[in-house]
Amino acid sequence: MTDTSTAKLPAKRLFCFGLGYSALTLARGLVAEGWQIAGTVRSAEKARALADHDLYRKAEVFLFDRGQPLEDAAKALAGTTHLLSSVPPDAEGDPVLAAHVDDIAALTALRWAGYLSTTGVYGDRGGDWVEEASPLQPTGPRGQRRVDAERQWLRLHESSGLPVHIFRLAGIYGPGRSQFRALREGKSRRIDKPGQVFNRIHVEDIAQVLAASMARPDPGSAYNLCDDEAANPAEVTAYAAALLGIEPPPLVPFEAAALSEMGRSFYRDSKRVSNARIKDDLGVALLYPTYREGFRAVLEAEARASDI
Structure with a gap:
């Protein structure tokens, strides 16, 4: 199995459009190996709020x-050699390319570029499997925007040779971003929609896949970033509650749940996503192959953080 650790990567400069949850996790590993890190936030207030973050002091x-x-x-x-965009498209398109497509295309030292998309581009498959070559059939406007943004980035690769890679992320979770807080506060809901399944991905596995791609670039490629097991969200919530030693929320039929349009959109698609390419092409061995290992690790990490 290929070693995909960031320790094997030489010092370079990573610029992140959107220093969010996933990008920060990647950057934290890279800065420890001597990488230069730069990136963006949306407002001065956000920058001030994060001024004491250990990574922001180094970026x-x-x-x-x-x-x-x-x-x-x-x-x-x-000086940017690696570029990552995690900025989502809006109704007007991809904000990064709208503002800086020419600036990005002019980066002669750029060796790798990554765009973080979503497995939502595949749409609803009634629980069937999809892989990277499957048709993109989003079921709503948010998914279509992602498809359009992917195509914009890939056109940039085709027109200018920019070394673009597309990463389609499943539901992201990790320390500070999981179901545990809502369960503890009694705010979690368990929606009953039989047959509904989707994949997830631990943020540390996102970071290791991105690092593996940087070490083995294949411009123009797309990768699914997901775990090994698509699961029903009600079952996942019940497992999280069991880890906390509390009763899970009662099941609420999907038809009777007063969900917002955003909330309903998360239950619109049901599919199983193949992650064979990240294993076969990048040599990745998932740290958390299912939500079970991942949730246990999240609890351990949050417990350590509370002791500091």
């Missing part, structure tokens, strides 16, 4: 949002 942080491009893009992006 160059710039403001970026729709209608607020980088103040000096050439200076901010100078």
